[in-house]
Amino acid sequence: MKIASIVGKKNTGKTSLTVKVIAELTRRGYNVASIKHSHHSIEMDKENTDTWKHKQAGANLVVGVGSTTFFNARKEHDLNRILYLLKHFDDFDFVIIEGYKSYNYPKIITSPNVRDEYTIAEVDSFTIDEEGVSQLADLIEERGHDIVDTLFANNCGYNDGESIACEIREGNLTVEELDSVHSYMSIDDKVVGLNRFVSDYLKQNILGVISTLNLDDYGVEDVRKIELIIPDSEKPAKIDKKTTILINDRNLMINQFTNDIITNSINAMVKSIKTEDDVKSIDVEISDIHDDNLTDADIVLKTNNKPVEINEFTSGILKETIFAVINTLKMDEEINNIKIRVEE
Numbered sequence: 001m002k003i004a005s006i007v008g009k010k011n012t013g014k015t016s017l018t019v020k021v022i023a024e025l026t027r028r029g030y031n032v033a034s035i036k037h038s039h040h041s042i043e044m045d046k047e048n049t050d051t052w053k054h055k056q057a058g059a060n061l062v063v064g065v066g067s068t069t070f071f072n073a074r075k076e077h078d079l080n081r082i083l084y085l086l087k088h089f090d091d092f093d094f095v096i097i098e099g100y101k102s103y104n105y106p107k108i109i110t111s112p113n114v115r116d117e118y119t120i121a122e123v124d125s126f127t128i129d130e131e132g133v134s135q136l137a138d139l140i141e142e143r144g145h146d147i148v149d150t151l152f153a154n155n156c157g158y159n160d161g162e163s164i165a166c167e168i169r170e171g172n173l174t175v176e177e178l179d180s181v182h183s184y185m186s187i188d189d190k191v192v193g194l195n196r197f198v199s200d201y202l203k204q205n206i207l208g209v210i211s212t213l214n215l216d217d218y219g220v221e222d223v224r225k226i227e228l229i230i231p232d233s234e235k236p237a238k239i240d241k242k243t244t245i246l247i248n249d250r251n252l253m254i255n256q257f258t259n260d261i262i263t264n265s266i267n268a269m270v271k272s273i274k275t276e277d278d279v280k281s282i283d284v285e286i287s288d289i290h291d292d293n294l295t296d297a298d299i300v301l302k303t304n305n306k307p308v309e310i311n312e313f314t315s316g317i318l319k320e321t322i323f324a325v326i327n328t329l330k331m332d333e334e335i336n337n338i339k340i341r342v343e344e
Contacts (some may be wrong), residue, residue, distance in 0.1 A: 001142030005097035008110030013125030018098040024137040031091040037099030044072045079103050080191050083147050106143045106169050143169050149193040152179040201328045208324035212316040246339040266342050279303045281343040289336050294319045
């Protein structure tokens, strides 16, 4: 999703230019969303309609569904929160914003007195012709980018979203050169950046769990997008443990970053099974894996060096999830046996 904004002083043709840009991007076959910001109240519903009455009665969010769908919220939400929610609605190629001049997205300005470091073009919206609009669309294709905090480059090493966004705006870096991020996260309405490893790790873990579910019962045929909400969550406690991984009986070297992620994952899985209260060590062994097929693979789980009985459903989740975790490490060899030990 690429984002760009059109900003300027009042009566400088922001809306007319926004409409022209949206029309040009749509003509090119893109799926486009737009956001309009105003310092005044925007009413999306007429007085005395049913949905108007809902809001007057005290509803903080009113959704009207008919031939179209609209959302009317009493609260003004943060722009990044809205951009994140747009990812849930559809796979938008572009989001064109009118207004929000204080935010850090590529800006096309319609008046010189709003120019800042995020400006990529200044235009006269009253005299711009079709060729000029086409050139603006080209520029948005080249310099637009996703939510700033989700930008990562150089295979996870360069994770300062603001600096990356600046490089894209100046034409020194393209979106195609960024890390491929597979997962997006919001915590308490704040977008949290996930680099390639973490996003892939979460994706593979969740896919591993989902593979154990009978999705046909819920009418799911093809998994295209997964949305997960965890309400009323507690702040996770820091876990000071060490993880050792053996793949085909050979020790796998991992850095501290990877160690912490895998340790937290294994610890969380065991915690969800509700074994002993004070777990000092966890041992998991998955054996007899053939051609990445876990159906007939065996799994043994121990906590504090004592075997833990788990049913077929739980063993399936553990096998799929742990195998998915290991796959995020991009192993070059076929995996036949996995041994993991987590200990203080």
